[in-house]
Amino acid sequence: MTKIVMISGSRSIKDITAGLPSIDRIMELKFSIIVGDAGGVDKLVQEYLRRSNYLNVKVYFALWNGNGKPRNTTGYETVGVAGNYVDRDKMMCSVCDYGLALWDGTSRGTRDNIDRTGRKTKIIRI
Template sequence: MTIVMISGSRSIKNLPKEAIASIDKIIELSFEIIIGDAPGVDALIQQYLKLKGYDKVTVYYAMFNGLGCPRNSNDYPTVGIAGNYVDRDTQLCTIANYGLAIWDGRSKGTRDNIARVKCIKVIAVIV
């Protein structure tokens, strides 16, 4: 099973055309998608996938001290990861075969995810 982790910067308010083309290809190939629950790219991707009717999506969230809950999931299945956002992202990167990062060039979390995933496509966005 091929699993793609999609991550990106919270500052991004719209998906660039190149990102949409990549997501459409992922849908065409019926890959599983794992994603976080943050505002910005995570929320935009979830909304786009829901609009497309794509259901091979799981949303991961940080549980912190067991009290965390998903900030947004668009009714996709969710998985809580013990720890903080870094712990969540690290876990996602170990699960994924491939990654797609939509990055503003500043987000440290997205930068770290780019370094963690062996095979990743990075789409740079000027914000």
């Protein structure tokens, strides 16, 4: 069975170069990748994966009150999660086998994802 890696990170991050060796390794291992639809790390990771022709990707987004629509998807398959962004993140954390967090050291959302996934997440501080 294919392992699932959740890649998450701070919206403030504009450059994911420090995380590319880890992302390349994830692709080399042919793991499934799940990522959110926010700006910052989510969007940059999707763009990198698209440029790399990596297709084993799903983008999770919040449905809010049933009216939510995916924002940044770069053409990948999407998964709507009932609720808000916290609910989306909790769902992603619950289905992943591993995590990769590209963190600015202050983002509470990324910190919460790191806490939810515990030792199965590699943290790259940017």
